[in-house]
Amino acid sequence: MITALDHIQLAAPPGREDRLRAFYVDxxxxxxxxxxxxxxxxxxxxxxxxxxxxxxxxxTDFTPARKAHPGLRVRDIEAYAARLAERGARIVRDENLPGHKRFHTEDPVGNRLEFLEPLDG
Known part of the structure; x- marks a missing residue:
């Protein structure tokens, strides 16, 4: 029986850790x-x-995940989207998931990321 999702793994080309740290942390x-x-x-x-x-x-033979992606649940999604946009991220809004606000963006190596917030809080 699966009890929880432990982690999501994405890939990146060699030598990009500093750019990834800046994005995921900062x-x-x-x-x-x-x-x-x-x-x-x-x-x-x-x-x-x-x-x-x-x-x-x-x-070594990295190709960004363009369709496969983690779905990251956030609070105050509009503020989150604004924060990402201010830092140069492209925000692609998607209204096709009932009961949620959501958007997609890419990390510095091109992996697709989804951010979502249930409408009921």
Whole structure:
């Protein structure tokens, strides 16, 4: 029986960790969490916010996830969209999920990210 989702993993090309840290920590407000010493030599970086974890691994033949994506639930989605737009992110609004406000953007390596907030709070 599955009891929870532990983390989401995205990929990135080698050497982009600093750009990813700036985006996920400074722009999205997540906290970087240390990778276990056994995994650290592989590169990449891990982030958390509340119970949500997002891991980014390095792939030499990287292709951004354009359709597959994590859905990140936020509070005050309009303020969140404004914060991202102020920092140069492209915001693509989508009204097609009943009962939610949502938008999509991309991280610095082109991975698609969805942000959503239920209308009932």
């Amino acid at each position: 722009t999205l407000g997540m906290t970087e969490i240390p990778k276990p010493p056994e995994l650290a030599p592989r590169g990449g970086c891990w982030f958390a916010s509340g119970d949500a974890q997002l891991h980014i691994g390095v792939e």
